[in-house]
Amino acid sequence: MTDHKILNTLGLKQTLQAIENHECTAPEIIAACYDRIEAREPEVGAWQYNLTREQYLQLYRSNQAFYEQSPLKGLPVGIKDIIDTADMPTEMGSPIHEGRQPVDDASCVALIRQAGGIVLGKTVTTEFAYFKPGKTANPRDLSRTPGGSSSGSAAAVADAMVPVSLGSQTAASVIRPAAYCGAVGYVGTRGTFSLRGVQPLAQSLDSLGLMARRVEDVVLMRALLLRDSNPLEAAQMTRPKRVLLALGERIGETDSAMQEALAGLVQRMQEQGVEVVELGQGVRLDEMVAHHQSIMSYEVARNLAIESANPELLSEPLSELIENGLNLSREAYLRSLAIADATAESLWQPHLDADVILGPAAPGVAPEGHGKTGAPHMSRPWQAMGLPVVNVPGLEDEQGLPLGVQLIGRRQSDDTLLGYAGWLEKLMGFEA
Numbered sequence: 001m002t003d004h005k006i007l008n009t010l011g012l013k014q015t016l017q018a019i020e021n022h023e024c025t026a027p028e029i030i031a032a033c034y035d036r037i038e039a040r041e042p043e044v045g046a047w048q049y050n051l052t053r054e055q056y057l058q059l060y061r062s063n064q065a066f067y068e069q070s071p072l073k074g075l076p077v078g079i080k081d082i083i084d085t086a087d088m089p090t091e092m093g094s095p096i097h098e099g100r101q102p103v104d105d106a107s108c109v110a111l112i113r114q115a116g117g118i119v120l121g122k123t124v125t126t127e128f129a130y131f132k133p134g135k136t137a138n139p140r141d142l143s144r145t146p147g148g149s150s151s152g153s154a155a156a157v158a159d160a161m162v163p164v165s166l167g168s169q170t171a172a173s174v175i176r177p178a179a180y181c182g183a184v185g186y187v188g189t190r191g192t193f194s195l196r197g198v199q200p201l202a203q204s205l206d207s208l209g210l211m212a213r214r215v216e217d218v219v220l221m222r223a224l225l226l227r228d229s230n231p232l233e234a235a236q237m238t239r240p241k242r243v244l245l246a247l248g249e250r251i252g253e254t255d256s257a258m259q260e261a262l263a264g265l266v267q268r269m270q271e272q273g274v275e276v277v278e279l280g281q282g283v284r285l286d287e288m289v290a291h292h293q294s295i296m297s298y299e300v301a302r303n304l305a306i307e308s309a310n311p312e313l314l315s316e317p318l319s320e321l322i323e324n325g326l327n328l329s330r331e332a333y334l335r336s337l338a339i340a341d342a343t344a345e346s347l348w349q350p351h352l353d354a355d356v357i358l359g360p361a362a363p364g365v366a367p368e369g370h371g372k373t374g375a376p377h378m379s380r381p382w383q384a385m386g387l388p389v390v391n392v393p394g395l396e397d398e399q400g401l402p403l404g405v406q407l408i409g410r411r412q413s414d415d416t417l418l419g420y421a422g423w424l425e426k427l428m429g430f431e432a
Contacts, residue, residue, distance in 0.1 A: 148176070201296075
């Protein structure tokens, strides 16, 4: 199996299995990734920094025996440029931190290296993981946004430049770009992964995220980041029995293509014996959007105290967010935190037998233009509540552009949630 086009279609777990079966080698996979980067990076712009092909292969060969015996076999991983790396700058999409070189790896990076992954490079992020876009275009349609803030991580995976990448989410920074670019995106129950060495934006909301081509790849990477003793023992693919439907209009604006695609998916699920019922009207998801915004603005205004000393180097949206946070009373902030926690507990009470929630991952397909990254409201309620979420690609509009849907689970139900996501992925027949 030496055809690089074929190698680029494999998910991470499939690739590792192919190496074990002597169907291909790790250097062949590495070469396929670099071939793709050289062909597409000038247009897509997913990478802020990256090793050259020669640097990567030298690193691999310098410790080849270790990589051959490791879980990740020396395969490449992309790292969002708000996550510290000891061998590459971490600039956070801002001129304020131009040339900033961390002395240590973030914990998540260290764990990936210990598992035999090699950091191919740092993927483009928006400014401090907020709204100001970087240089990345959507690989499915270069005239459109890839979403944000984990724009480069989503684009690199979706365009077969790298099998997996790390992102982060404070509002919708993993789920939305995964939805727009057509990748699997996963955000765990808040607190699942270590955030040591990850630039904080809003500590009550921040989460590490994973981008991959298939759900099973997320399961594998999650296990490695948790130091699971059996990283290849994945959550079992399971058909949910009862699904709660969170219609887009319950949260905010949703376009007709998304509404039609979601309705069609619901019908297919029902044909498979899944009971689908609408989430109770007593849960005001639109209000949760506002509470999320309050929590985020209050905490950002405190976390970016150093950067606020250079207002001329901040974008207008970020400056406005900081100003809003400074003008928000602590009482209002604490009230939003309390309501988010209470809602996370009460959300399931009328539906104790429900397995999972299904809803749009974004209002529609990726918007045209590169000046903005799209609307984040479809993720804000779940992120405020700290719930685990998976974007499952496979739906498209009439132009063939990705329409992402997300599954939302109970706190600490991540393994079960990923099992449901694997079933949904198969139902939709998704192949990256």
